[in-house]
Amino acid sequence: MIESLLAQLKAGAFDSLSRAESVTDIEGLRVRILGKKGELTEILKGLASVAPNDRPRLGQLANQLKDEISSVLNQKLVLFQAQESQNKLRSEGVDIHLPPIRRLIGRRHPIQLVLQDVVAIFSRMGFSVKEGPDVETEYYNFEALNIPADHPAREMHDTFYLENSLLLRTHTSPVQIRTMETQSPPIKIIVPGNVYRCDLDVTHSPMFHQVEGLYVDSTVTFSQLKGTLVYFLKEFFGQSRKVRFRPSYFPFTEPSTEVDVECGRCNGEGCQSCKQTGWLEILGAGMVNRKVVLSAGYDPDQVTGFAFGIGIERLAMLRYNISDIRLLYENDLRFLGQF
């Protein structure tokens, strides 16, 4: 009797198992067949009425069947779990080719990129960064720098004037005086900042940026000036670029020099961007004029120094191949996004 019941159960169980399709089906079958109130338990209740001699055999038979069904249940469970997990992940998918969610990208302005590079190179050489006011007096902008009233050099500086004989500084050189007035040598500074001249065309902007350099100590030489500038220019433009020093004139330095770098476009052969000269004019420099040293309150017999001034826009234009300075101040994002 029990044997036939077990056989029936087995047939029914395997039939159901073969039709199971999911983890839920399997769990349901496990409860229905092997659960505490399941079909197998119900059949085993009948063991009580069976002859004691038959019990061990029938019990063994039932256990065998239980193991057999369990094993299949587990196999199917693992299978369905894997299947279902895969289905779930599949259903979560999106079209990876949809546009990404993006925010705007922040970038530095090319003038600042160049300015940072310049400052970093000089910082490595021990120059400290100083700043000074844009609104200056005639004294700091001109007189203290050996440019008295009616000096022809004032014409080279087309100056913007404000009220009360104040002006917008035409160069960062006033900070030389301001620093020397408040500190004692050695002074080794660079001064980045805005400067202003009434001039506007493709290479001139009424406001632009300069980096001034000043090194004052007991025995600073022109030779050190050359070493410093050559290092800077090769770092900035590349080690292979040639550098040329030409004698020049500035009221606040003597001797004075203008420094050229070999044109990178034509490798010094001469082309349109270097006006066929093979050279690009980059900066002005020189040994600080004794009169300037004196007006800063130092004894020119005790200290010497060198100074230089670099136009940042010119460097930016050369580095990025920009032909019109006004682009730098228009701030068109189609321009700024390129740097």
Place this chain on the structure above:
Amino acid sequence: MKFPFSWLADFVDMADIEPEQLAKKLISAGFEVEEIISTGVNLSNIITGRIESLEKHPNADRLQITQIFDGVTTRQIVTGARNVSVGDVVPVSLPGAVLASGLKIKPSVLRGVESNGMLCSKTELGIDELSDGIWILHPSTPLGLNFVDYAQLKDSVFDVSILPNRGDCQSMLGLAREISVLLGRPLRQPEMDYLVDPEFKLTSGPTQLIVDTQNQCPVYLARSVGNIFPAPTPLWMERRLSKCGIRSHNIIVDITNYVLLELGQPLHAFDADKWEGDVIRVGSSPANITFQTLDQETRAILPGAPIVSDRNGVVSLAGVMGGFGTSVDSGTRNIILESAYFTPVDVRRSRNHVGLRTESSIRFERGVDPLGVQIGADRALHLLQTLTNASVSSMSLQVETQLYSTLLPAPILMVPQKINQLLGTTYPHEMQINVLKSLGFSVNSLGDTWEIVPPSWRCHDVKDWPCLAEEVARIIGLDGIPNEFSGPMIIQEKATRLSIIRAAVETFLINQGFQEIQTYTMISPDDLLLSQRPVEKKSLMIQNPLSVAESTMRSELLASILKTAAFNIKRQISNLRLFEVGKVFFTHPDGTVCEHIMSGALVTGDQLLSPYTIDQKEWAKYTFSHLNGLMRELLDQLDIVDFQLKSTNNPLFHPTLSADLWFGDIIVGTVGFVHPDGVKGYDIRQSIGYIEFNLTLLASLPTRNKMFSPFGRFPSIRRDLAFLAPKTLGFDAIQGEIKSRLPAEVMDFYLFDLFESDSIGANHKSVGFAFIYQHSERTLLDDEVNEIHAKFVDDLRSHLPVSIR
């Protein structure tokens, strides 16, 4: 200034020197050759010939048949020229000749008539861009000459930028002096000799010279010259003037201009027959004087400017331009030749006032050679006598004032060792001295020290021993000075708080997607309607702006950034995150000018690039909370705490969607949306968010104290509290009340829910707070927390007009 190579070669032998070679040497010595203009490179086989006859061409109306005589043979040449007539002497290109364009001339047959060459225009000879017809030469021009040489057609003209301190090189002789040193070759002086006719006296013109203006005219020399034969200006002179950009007028004016270019000494010739009275008076101009200059313009003279007068009044604006009344013309036979020294400052002021920049003023302004006055006059007299057969009178009126002797250079004490110290060189002392000697300095050894006297032409710029160092360095060559890269160690100063804050703000904003911009600090007074607002900060105005749009120093950074936003929006770029760190300027009521460094960050459009789902689109919109959040994140990074947010009175901002950031009693920033009226002024139709900090002020604020405090190790328990509150009850008030009644066991609390809906009534909002209870030394029990929390809620309810949900 233009320097023809051929003219320079008058003074230094340069037969074996290529122009490019010379240019290199000049550049290395401080004379920047900006351009070398070569003319007539191709030209050959051009001669002078006379037109013996002209006939109509039988087969062409526009052509004529000429017979050209070159002194030996006659050739037939067909020409299309209209401006020639029989007897004209013209340049002729013979078969085999090459024109400036490279065109080769061959014998040819033009409409059946044989032609053996071509009559030439200036254009064909490469000296004029445009010319109207054949170049007609003076009838006295010899025939059959090699015209390329005769007219100096082959030349290289150097365009040299002369430095402001090298006024002495604004002449052929001046630059040639440098060249002679650079090439190590002798300098040839021009011819100066002339004969004085002791019998000759002008029947008109002055006989007396009075210099009233001692300090403006240290030396004045007047010579009288008569019987000037009105000869044509010789072609060589005309050509040289032309290469330097000066047009030929008549022989007298041309000679004065020639000497000016050659020696750098400006001269002026007055027509003696037009002179009134017996006296030349050199003085300072009184006020309100006008005067008709050579160019027949009437000009108002700067009061105090140096002038030359006759009995009738001003005859010359000294050093700038002569007057029309006494000017030399083609009929002039007798002249007063002026050679003088006017002081640079006075000429500069004077010419600035009349707005003239003449060849003469350019030289006086930079300073002429005080000894050049005599030399210039002598050279002009030589040329006048040679070229016009003029009689030079023995009358020489000359005044030297006390200032004159002080112009001449004073000795400079020089220690060669100090020159080496300054330059970082090891030039032998003898080498230094030799350089100076070659440049015309006189030297005198006093042992280790030398006494150096600069030549008179360097009196304006060489005044101290570093100038001598410059001379030595530039002649030996700057490139030869070693590039030294050592020295004592100099420790960099530490960064200022301002520079640290500035860098932190910039980095933060760039990382948040803000594009840095760079704007002018000058704006228009109309920007942001700044001029119409009552501001306690007065703006600084530029007296001489380039345009109204850049006439005011900005007192608001927003003006510049908003303008940039408008510029881009107009170009259809409407999602923007822009920032700038820059200066603003204003005058305090006490008159001091302040410059503050501000950071301004502007947002507009969407914060996402092209959102396409509803969620994304909603998320992309900027709200005040976004702006506020950006500001708080930045303040956190700067370690700035203890600030307060208050509604702003700033008229530039939206009255209810913006706030000022206060620290103590100063405003250090502003956040929110820009006032729609302000935005409209820029033609922008989208809302603009803006976050601004005053970095100058921020840099002075104290920062958070960074000391470690232990955090709780025991588990926390969260209790939520939701209540209905009147809409008018501000979050600040609620939060303040909570803070003041907060149980000690609450470690943290935050808003987790806020909503408004009709279901809870139009005048109410639902507010939900989470409170985190935690004990530092033990685990809190549920019952314990329930008790504390219930008490706290009761307390709140009795102090806030809220109903617990």
